[in-house]
Amino acid sequence: MPYKFLEDVAIADVAFEATGKTLKELFESAALAITSTQVKDLKSVEHKVEKDIEVESDNIEMLLFNFLQELIFYKDAELLLFSKFDLEIFPENKKWKLKSKAYGEKLDMKKHELLVDVKAVSLHQFKVEETKEGWKANVIIDV
Numbered sequence: 001m002p003y004k005f006l007e008d009v010a011i012a013d014v015a016f017e018a019t020g021k022t023l024k025e026l027f028e029s030a031a032l033a034i035t036s037t038q039v040k041d042l043k044s045v046e047h048k049v050e051k052d053i054e055v056e057s058d059n060i061e062m063l064l065f066n067f068l069q070e071l072i073f074y075k076d077a078e079l080l081l082f083s084k085f086d087l088e089i090f091p092e093n094k095k096w097k098l099k100s101k102a103y104g105e106k107l108d109m110k111k112h113e114l115l116v117d118v119k120a121v122s123l124h125q126f127k128v129e130e131t132k133e134g135w136k137a138n139v140i141i142d143v
Contacts (some may be wrong), residue, residue: 001031003036013122014141021134024087027064031085032047032136034071035104038081039139040113045083049104058094061128063089063096064137068121071102075118079107116143 014107016033020026033115036042051074055066074080082104089098107114122140129136 002040003033013126014116014118016141018137018139019131019134022077023060023089023128023135026128026135026137027087027089027100028085030064030068031071031082031102033139034118034141035046035081035083038075038115040115040137041108042058042083045081046105047081048105049103051080051102051104053100053102054098056092056095058095060096060128061131062072063098064139065121065123066079067098067100068139068141072118072120074102075107080104081107081112081120093118095110 002020003016014037018026018030018031018033030040035045039045053070055070055095057063057066071082082102084103086100086101090094119142122142124140125138127138
């Protein structure tokens with residue numbers, strides 16, 4: 001998987017590092033890490049529902065933050081979990097924009113073995129950076 005959970009970063013929260021050769025891969029990896037934090041088996045989340053998600057920001061870092069927050073919003077507001085993403089990330093009028101189709105299904109206590117409830121993305125130690133291999137993000141999520 002293109003993300004890994006980090007130990008000893010946050011005691012009461014969950015931290016992960018997401019990577020990707022492109023921004024698109026990075027955002028997808030981080031989104032999958034959010035879902036994997038909540039359900040034991042990511043493959044148990046089928047693609048029954050499609051949701052259009054659009055966010056924008058002045059920079060890439062906050063674009064990722066806003067995108068992950070939207071995923072948490074849909075989990076809370078509509079009980080939706082996502083396991084596949086078609087993403088488009090592009091600059092427009094001095095801003096960064098993301099358009100995504102997120103595929104998933106309603107949370108089902110009988111079907112999905114739940115781990116923790118993700119409440120929010122923390123700005124504490126939140127970082128997105130370009131590396132020799134592509135892109136990397138460090139994320140702490142409140143659970």
